[in-house]
Amino acid sequence: MRNEVIPVGRPSVLRHANALNILKLLREAESCSRADLVRASGLSAPTVTNVVKDLIAEDLIAPLGEGESRGGRPPDMMRFKAERGCLLAVDIAVGSLRFLLTDLNGKLLEMQEVSLRGVETTPDAICELIGEITRQLLKRRKKTRKHLLVVVAGVPAITNVAEGVVLSISPFDGWRSVPLGAMLGKVFGCTVAVQNDTNLAALGERFCGGAKDTEDFVLISVEKGVGAGIVINGRIHYGSQWSAGEIGYLRLPHLSRRRTTLYEFGELEEMLCSAGIVKSWQEEGGKPSTAKSKKTLTAADVLDMALEGEPRAMKIVQDRAGMLADVILNLSLILNPRQVLLSGTVGCHPALLSAVKTQMEGSEFAVPELGIGTLGETAVRWGGISAALDVLPSVLLRAPGNS
Structure with missing residues (x-):
C-alpha cells in the first residue's frame, strides 16, 4: 500500500x-x-483488533470459525464479505446495451445484452432502459438497488471522466455534452463513473485478459471505429483534454489534411474500420454480397477471402496492414509500451494480424510484443468492473468528513 502522510492530531484520518x-x-x-x-500490515495487535471490530460493524467481514492450530489456540478466521453488495458495468454500444453484474470481488453474477433496434436512444431513454434492465438483474439475484455500490458505464465517445460528461455519440439521438454520470447517479443513487469504451476495454484486458497485470501497453480496437486505450504504469492515460488514444483522427500522408471534428470519422478511421474495408472492396469491383449465401458482405468476409488468396482482398489487407503497422510503430516510438494488443472483428482477424507482423519485421528497436485481446466484446464490461473495484474502498469506507 502506498505510504501517505497522516496529519498530526487527526486520529480519525489515521483510523x-x-x-x-x-x-x-x-x-x-x-x-x-x-x-x-x-x-501483513505491520500494525499492532490492538489496532488490528479495533479495525476488525469496526469492519464487522460495517458488515464487511464474515466469520469463518476456527482455523488450523499451530500449537496454540486455534485462530478465528475471517473473510471479506463480497456478497454484501454488487458492482455493475454497462457497455453502451452502437446497437445494444451490454450488462455485467458482479459481487464485490468481481465474481460474475449476471451478464446480459439488450438490443437497441427500434428503441429510442436519447440520453433520457437510454438511462431509463439501463435502470429497468438493472432492476431485473438485481431481482434475479434477490437483491435491490441499495446493494448496488458502483456503476461504471462505457461509451463510444470522448468522455470527461472527472465530470462524467459524454462529448458526443454520433449514431445516437441528442448525445452532445451529455452529463451521463449525473443522470445515472439519479437513477441508481450510488457512485457512478463514465469512461470511453476503448479505455475500459484496455482495463479489462489488463484485469483478466491478454494483458493481465501488464503495466505498459496499448490496446488498438479496429471494428466499426478505430481507437486506442493507452495504459502507462498500470493506469489509463487520458491526456489533458481526455482525447488520448483517439488515433482514428491521425492524419494519413497521402490523404487530405482535414481538421479533426467531433461529429465525423477521422481519416484513419474511415480507411481502417469495417465500413472502409467493404467500401474498398466494392471500389475494387467486388460484389456486395458473398458468393455462397448472398448475404450482405462484411469486412470479415473480405478478410476471409484474403486468407483464401483472393488478389483484390489481399491488396486491401496489405494496404490496411501498412497503415496499422505505421500507427503501431509511431505509438511505440513515443510511448515504448511492452505490448500492443489488437481487438475488434477487424483488428483480431488472422489475415490482418499476420500482415501487420510481416510489415513490422526488420525493425531493430521500439518493437512491442504484438498480440490480440482475449475478452472479445466482454472487454469493456470487465474493464468497467476493474474500474469499479479500484474505487470500491473509498465507497465502503468514506473518508472522514465525507460520510
Missing part, C-alpha cells in the same frame, strides 16, 4: 488509513486471521 489497509489485505486474501493481518 481511516488503517481501515483501508486492513480492508485491502482482506480483499486480497481468501481467508485470514487477526494474526495474519498483524503480520
